[in-house]
Amino acid sequence: MTATDMASAPAPARRRRGILGWTWKETQGFLFILPWLFGFIVFIAGPFFFSFFLSFTQWRLVGDIKWLGFENYAQLLSGEDTRFVQSVYNTAYYVVFHVPGVLIISFIVAGLLNRKVKGIAIYRTCFYLPSITTGVATAVLWYWVLQPNGLLNNFLDIFLGPLDIQAPNWLGSTTWAMPGLIIMSFWSVGTTMIIYLAGLQGIPQHLYEAAEIDGAGWWGKVRHVTIPMMTPQIFLTMVLAVIGSFQVFTAALIITEGGPADATLFLLLYLYWNGFRFFKMGYASAIAWILFFVILFLTIVQFLTARRWVYYEGERAS
Amino acid sequence: MAQQTVTVEPSDPSGMPSSVRIRTPARIRAMRVSGRVLTYLILWLGSFVYAIPFLWMVRTSFMRLDKLFEEPPQIWPDPWIWQNYIDMWETGPFANWIVNSLILVALGMFGQTFISIFVAYGFARTQFPGRNQLFVLILATLMLPGHVTIVPKFIMFRTVGLLDSLWPVALPDLWGQAFYIFILRQFFLTLPVELDEAAEIDGANLLQVLFRVVIPLSKPAIATVAVFNFINKWNEFFEPFVFIQTPEKLTLAVGIRWFRTQYGTEFQMLMAASIVSVAPIVIVFFFAQKQFVRGIALTGIKS
Numbered sequence: 001m002t003a004t005d006m007a008s009a010p011a012p013a014r015r016r017r018g019i020l021g022w023t024w025k026e027t028q029g030f031l032f033i034l035p036w037l038f039g040f041i042v043f044i045a046g047p048f049f050f051s052f053f054l055s056f057t058q059w060r061l062v063g064d065i066k067w068l069g070f071e072n073y074a075q076l077l078s079g080e081d082t083r084f085v086q087s088v089y090n091t092a093y094y095v096v097f098h099v100p101g102v103l104i105i106s107f108i109v110a111g112l113l114n115r116k117v118k119g120i121a122i123y124r125t126c127f128y129l130p131s132i133t134t135g136v137a138t139a140v141l142w143y144w145v146l147q148p149n150g151l152l153n154n155f156l157d158i159f160l161g162p163l164d165i166q167a168p169n170w171l172g173s174t175t176w177a178m179p180g181l182i183i184m185s186f187w188s189v190g191t192t193m194i195i196y197l198a199g200l201q202g203i204p205q206h207l208y209e210a211a212e213i214d215g216a217g218w219w220g221k222v223r224h225v226t227i228p229m230m231t232p233q234i235f236l237t238m239v240l241a242v243i244g245s246f247q248v249f250t251a252a253l254i255i256t257e258g259g260p261a262d263a264t265l266f267l268l269l270y271l272y273w274n275g276f277r278f279f280k281m282g283y284a285s286a287i288a289w290i291l292f293f294v295i296l297f298l299t300i301v302q303f304l305t306a307r308r309w310v311y312y313e314g315e316r317a318s
Numbered sequence: 319m320a321q322q323t324v325t326v327e328p329s330d331p332s333g334m335p336s337s338v339r340i341r342t343p344a345r346i347r348a349m350r351v352s353g354r355v356l357t358y359l360i361l362w363l364g365s366f367v368y369a370i371p372f373l374w375m376v377r378t379s380f381m382r383l384d385k386l387f388e389e390p391p392q393i394w395p396d397p398w399i400w401q402n403y404i405d406m407w408e409t410g411p412f413a414n415w416i417v418n419s420l421i422l423v424a425l426g427m428f429g430q431t432f433i434s435i436f437v438a439y440g441f442a443r444t445q446f447p448g449r450n451q452l453f454v455l456i457l458a459t460l461m462l463p464g465h466v467t468i469v470p471k472f473i474m475f476r477t478v479g480l481l482d483s484l485w486p487v488a489l490p491d492l493w494g495q496a497f498y499i500f501i502l503r504q505f506f507l508t509l510p511v512e513l514d515e516a517a518e519i520d521g522a523n524l525l526q527v528l529f530r531v532v533i534p535l536s537k538p539a540i541a542t543v544a545v546f547n548f549i550n551k552w553n554e555f556f557e558p559f560v561f562i563q564t565p566e567k568l569t570l571a572v573g574i575r576w577f578r579t580q581y582g583t584e585f586q587m588l589m590a591a592s593i594v595s596v597a598p599i600v601i602v603f604f605f606a607q608k609q610f611v612r613g614i615a616l617t618g619i620k621s
Contacts, residue, residue: 022446022447025444025445025524026444026445026446026447027446028444028524029440029443029444029445029446029449029524030440030444030446031440032436032437032439032440032441032444032524033437033440033441033449033452035433035436035437035492035493035494036433036434036437036456036493036494036499037452038493039490039492039493039494040455040459040493042490043467043471043489043490043493044459044462044467044490046470046474047466047467047470047471047474048462048466048467048470050470050473050474051466051467051469051470054469054470061473061476108360109361109364112357112360112361112364113361115354115357117357117358117361121607122365123361123364123365125603125607126364126365126366126368126369127364127365127368128603128610129372129600129603130368130371130372132549132553132599132603132610133596133599134552134553134555134571134574134592134595134596134599135553135555135571136553136555136571136572136574136575136592136595137571137574137592137593137595137596140574140578140588140589140591140592141371141372141374141375141589141592142371143578143588144374144375144378144585144588144589145371145374147585149387149389149391151370151371151374154390154391187368187371194610218353243463246463247463247465249555249556250555250556253575254575254578268465271465272560275468275469275472276472276560281469281473284469285469285470288465288466288468288469289466291463291465291466292462292463292465292466295463296461299461
């Protein structure tokens with residue numbers, strides 16, 4: 001920002017002080033924002049561009065930084081690095097089951113809580129508390145719950161025992177480790193649920209009455225009133241859930257360390273491995289940027305398709 | 319309600335047969351009752367399913383190691399022992415971890431909640447060239463996932479010799495936080511400007527307006543931000559995990575991970591440690607339920 005830019009902006013009548021030719025009030029305003037601007041430049045923008053640069057290099061923290069051009073990206077995107085391919089597959093697997101699952105469970109719970117039930121605070125606490133529990137504590141707890149003779153299998157044995165079927169060894173099997181982590185992720189639906197509950201309470205009652213007059217039953221009201229009116233909240237939570245599920249880290253690190261045999265190796269875990277175990281700074285940065293672009297791409301796609309199915313009440317008038 | 323439905327039915331173009339019309343109230347009432355029974359049934363069952371892992375955690379933390387794998391499992395610990403908490407406390411440097419976590423929470427709340435108030439006020443109530451562009455920049459950083467900057471930050475703090483301390487985690491937090499700035503700015507914008515102007519006419523400068531007018535009127539929004547700030551800093555894992563190695567210097571969240579790698583099969587101690595880390599969250603939740611619900615509603619509505 002230069003002084004010439006500033007000179008064109010303020011009205012000539014204004015009293016001026018300071019080097020930039022700003023009024024005292026403008027300078028004060030800028031001073032309020034200065035702390036954030038400093039933090040942004042030093043701890044966000046700087047590292048952001050440095051990371052982009054690093055992703056085209058090879059560097060192991062010692063010696064010179066070696067320029068590679070697109071080699072890191074070529075290696076990752078060509079499928080040459082099979083562990084990376086595995087981590088993309090695992091992450092996609094997780095997203096595909098986690099996102100719809102969380103949305104549906106939250107929607108059902110919010111719908112039930114919205115029915116003017118007694119003791120709502122108790123139910124809300126039960127459903128919400130898991131989502132603010134320390135991620136590490138949640139992970140350690142589910143590490144215990146998912147043990148071969150843990151809580152989940154104790155429960156499953158009630159049904160599977162008489163049928164003479166053995167409950168899965170969740171964390172020890174390449175087939176069941178990922179479903180185990182997905183089941184665990186359904187425990188944290190609280191935030192989505194409360195967003196839905198707020199949305200449901202904002203739906204005008206007269207819409208339901210009108211639907212009833214038109215002969216709509218329970219399902220008709222849900223399908224033609226509740227769901228259309230809730231599309232902004234569904235959209236918001238979907239975008240957040242997709243972004244969040246691409247960044248699974250704590251659970252996989254603590255419960256399975258990515259195993260068995262890379263069955264729960266998530267993208268972020270693989271980035272961590274490369275950066276802070278193998279100290280491949282350039283390679284880790286390239287993974288970070290691919291992950292960033294994937295998230296950005298999916299978010300943009302969701303925003304573009306949103307026009308087709310998200311209903312904003314404000315737009316109806318125009 | 320049921321009566322209303324019946325009275326409007328005759329004008330219904332689909333034209334229901336009269337026999338149906340007479341039977342309707344009873345049927346609807348029966349359906350409503352069974353609907354409510356079903357609602358409570360699912361809610362009880364669901365709450366139970368969501369609460370039982372917590373209860374299991376508490377149960378396990380009071381059990382003797384050799385009783386953990388009994389078949390069939392004990393529902394109530396027998397014998398009920400407190401020893402696991404003592405063992406846990408003596409096995410890991412828990413006191414250090416808790417102090418470290420509290421330091422990070424305190425610095426974080428100063429740097430994020432408190433500083434964000436100033437920044438948000440600047441965006442809501444002052445004018446200067448480039449202000450709107452900077453605000454767009456703040457919104458853009460909301461979209462930026464933290465993992466993109468972790469490698470350069472690691473290199474940066476390594477270069478200045480601050481790795482393996484609380485600094486790499488604390489320093490970037492001292493300058494306001496994009497999301498909190500956004501929430502607070504939106505709230506400040508809802509306050510009438512006339513109040514500011516009246517104070518200014520009385521000779522108050524911008525800081526005095528902030529402290530005497532804006533902050534007192536914004537207590538609910540600030541409380542919400544502070545509560546979320548507390549929880550997020552207490553739970554923070556990725557950055558302290560990457561930046562700190564020495565066991566004594568860890569935060570509680572990362573310390574429990576260390577504990578897990580050292581004593582992975584001693585579930586009774588692991589559960590006791592987890593309870594210690596979850597306890598402050600539960601306490602804050604019960605004292606600040608209103609803030610949570612309002613905060614999330616705020617986030618949901620602003621979209």
